[in-house]
Amino acid sequence: xxxxxFKNAGPFEVNYLLSKCxxxxxxxxxxxxxxxxxxxxxxxxxxxxxxxxxKYAKYAxxxxxxxxxxNKMLSHYLPLDCxxxxxxxxxxxxxxxxxxxxxxxxxxxxxxxxxxxxxxxLVDKVKHGMNVLIGTNVTVGKNFSIGHNSILxxxxxxxxxCSVGSNTIIRNSIIHNNVHVLDRCVIGKKGFGFFPNxxxxxxxxxxxVVIINDNAEIGCGxxxxxxxxxxxxxxxxxxxxxxxxxxxxxxxxxxxxxxxxVGFAGSSIIGDNVMIGGQAGISGHxxxxxxxxxxxxxxxxxxxxxxSKVMGYxxxxxxxxxxxxx
Numbered sequence: 001x002x003x004x005x006f007k008n009a010g011p012f013e014v015n016y017l018l019s020k021c022x023x024x025x026x027x028x029x030x031x032x033x034x035x036x037x038x039x040x041x042x043x044x045x046x047x048x049x050x051x052x053x054x055k056y057a058k059y060a061x062x063x064x065x066x067x068x069x070x071n072k073m074l075s076h077y078l079p080l081d082c083x084x085x086x087x088x089x090x091x092x093x094x095x096x097x098x099x100x101x102x103x104x105x106x107x108x109x110x111x112x113x114x115x116x117x118x119x120x121x122l123v124d125k126v127k128h129g130m131n132v133l134i135g136t137n138v139t140v141g142k143n144f145s146i147g148h149n150s151i152l153x154x155x156x157x158x159x160x161x162c163s164v165g166s167n168t169i170i171r172n173s174i175i176h177n178n179v180h181v182l183d184r185c186v187i188g189k190k191g192f193g194f195f196p197n198x199x200x201x202x203x204x205x206x207x208x209v210v211i212i213n214d215n216a217e218i219g220c221g222x223x224x225x226x227x228x229x230x231x232x233x234x235x236x237x238x239x240x241x242x243x244x245x246x247x248x249x250x251x252x253x254x255x256x257x258x259x260x261x262v263g264f265a266g267s268s269i270i271g272d273n274v275m276i277g278g279q280a281g282i283s284g285h286x287x288x289x290x291x292x293x294x295x296x297x298x299x300x301x302x303x304x305x306x307x308s309k310v311m312g313y314x315x316x317x318x319x320x321x322x323x324x325x326x
Contacts, residue, residue, distance in 0.1 A: 191225035191248025
């Protein structure tokens, strides 16, 4: 994944990056320039990647990265020509290096460069309420409307026939055609990514964006975090009810219906035509297949196969749940 909105400060010599992570420099590492840091699938030559869990072994075996942050237990999954950098804490080292490449991706302070819409070129193009603010690098399509007290902060692309409600903040997002974002939403802020520390927590950079595809709707009071090393994606014709939280790196498929107060933990992948009842919880790093129905109040803590109906905590096959709870 290329970072669409955050500037890459590289290249950097590999030895410089390692020194910033307090990693002992191996003599076999040269002063090669590293162009970027990416995930296993996206990384190409002259890039560094990271491999921290056996769960991603199939991606590790195919990575094209020149260097990889990992440990000795996982290193045999990587290609022979990928140079292994052994570290004690892979994710912290990854966070440090990502922050070096993308230093403006850590903080999400309010956008001090916004202007009242009346002072921008959008004033005659957009149907707007009162107190609407527009940041830099913002483009909107035809027939766009935005409600009172809403802000399009920096780095927002919106397609045709879209609307944004009142008291909503959007940044670092790409919204396609015929999308409706209702009142009090926050879209494109950094995710809840950090590593606990006794003195101060170590924040993880978020260089991804939020992508909302055609004909989707986002209900009132919902939050969608931008991705860390990949993008957060909402599929075509997917409708999200009020007060839903979508964490960083989640991928929600096409034609899904998500009821109110559902929570998606980070990096969960949801297939097409999925229906999820109110107040259900979806754990991180799991996959829900196509045509799945999850009953309200359920807790999904492991992968769900295509065409399943599940209920309960932990969520199990619906027939099994009913049988066990007669």
